[in-house]
Amino acid sequence: MVRRVWAGVVVVAVGVGIVTGWAVMDRSAAEQDLRSAQDETTSLAQQQGQFRDVRTTESATTLLEAAQQVGGATEVDWSATLRSVQSKLPSGVQITGVTVDSASATEAYAQSDDPLQGQRIATLTFDARSATLPSVPDWLSAVRGVPGFVDANANSVARSEDGSGYAVNMTIHLDEKAFDDRYAAKKD
Template structure:
C-alpha cells in the first residue's frame, strides 16, 4: 500500500495564488514584497521605487540660513553674558555702597571717641605721669635694703656683751651689677657688710657666725680678725657678711611681681 506525501505550500505561494484570482490582493502582495526588500537593503544601497525628493533651493540660500542660525545663537550668548555682567556690576555696586556706609559709621564713631577723650586729657596726663613715677620708683628701689631694721637684726644676733662700733656697707645700685667674688665656692651677693664689734671678753666667734645665718638673705660670713687692745683690755672683732637679693625690701615693687 503506497502512501502519498503532500507538501504544504509556502506563504508567498499562497499569496501569489490568492493574487492570481484577485487584482487588489495581487497589488497588496507586491507592495509587501517591495517593503520586505527595502528593509533588507543597507543605507548605501540605492532605493528603487522610493518617493523622490529634491531640494531645489540654491546653496547660497542654505548657507545664509545656517549663518543666520549661528548669528542668532551668538547674539543670544552675548545677551546672556550682558545679563550676567549687569548682575555682577549691580552686586558689586551694592557691596561698595554698604562698605562705604560702614566706613562712614566707623569714622564718625572714631571722631566721637576722640572728642570724648579730649575732655579727659588732663586726667590722662596725670595718669601717665603717675605711672612714670611709679615705674621710676620701682626701678630705683629695686635694689633697696631697709638697713635700719637689718642692722637691728645683726645687733640682736651678737653674743652677750658684744657691741657694734662701726659698720661699712657696700650694696648694689639699679644702674650697674654688683661685683662678685673671684674666689670659688662663694655665693652670689648684692651687698657686703663689714662690722667692727668690741667685747670686754674674748668672744666666741663660731657662736657668732652661727647666729648670723638667720639673717634675711644671708650668703656667708667671715671673721677677718680678733685683736686685743692691751691698754683697755677690750677685744675688737672685724667680720664680713654677704647677703643676696633676699634682703631687698621690695616696697616699690608691684604686688604681682
C-alpha cells in the same frame, strides 16, 4: 521666535535694572553707614581729647612706677639688717661702726675671685666691742640667721688699748634674699 527673543531681552533688561537698582540702594546704604561711623569716630575722638591729661598722667605714672621698681630692686633695709645682726650677737656686745658695700640699680656687685665663696649682692663690715673675749666660731654661727646670709668671717679680734674689753671686726656677705622688695611689682 523674534517675539520670544524680544521678550527675553526685556526680561534680561528688567533683571539688570532690578539688580542695578538694588546695587545703587545698597551702595547708598553703605555710604550712609560709613558717614555715620565717621561721625561717631569724630565724636569719640573729641570726647577722648577731653581726657588727654588723664591719659598722659596715667602713662607718666606707669613709667615712674617702672623706674621705681628698677631703682629700688637692689634696696636693702639696712636698719632691719643691722637689728638682725645685733640680735644674733651675744648680750653686752655693741656694734660701734658699720661699713656697707652693695649693688646699685645700674651696677652689679663685684663678686669674689674665690670659687668657694657664694654669690653676693652686699658686704656688711662692722666693728663691735665686747667686754669678754669673744668666741669667734659662735659669733660666725650666730649670724647665719641674718636674712640673706651667704658667709661671714672675723677679720680681727684685739684687746682694747685701755684693757676694757675686746674689739672685733667682722664681715658678712649677703645675697639677693637681703633685698627688701619694697618696690617690687605687685602681683594680682
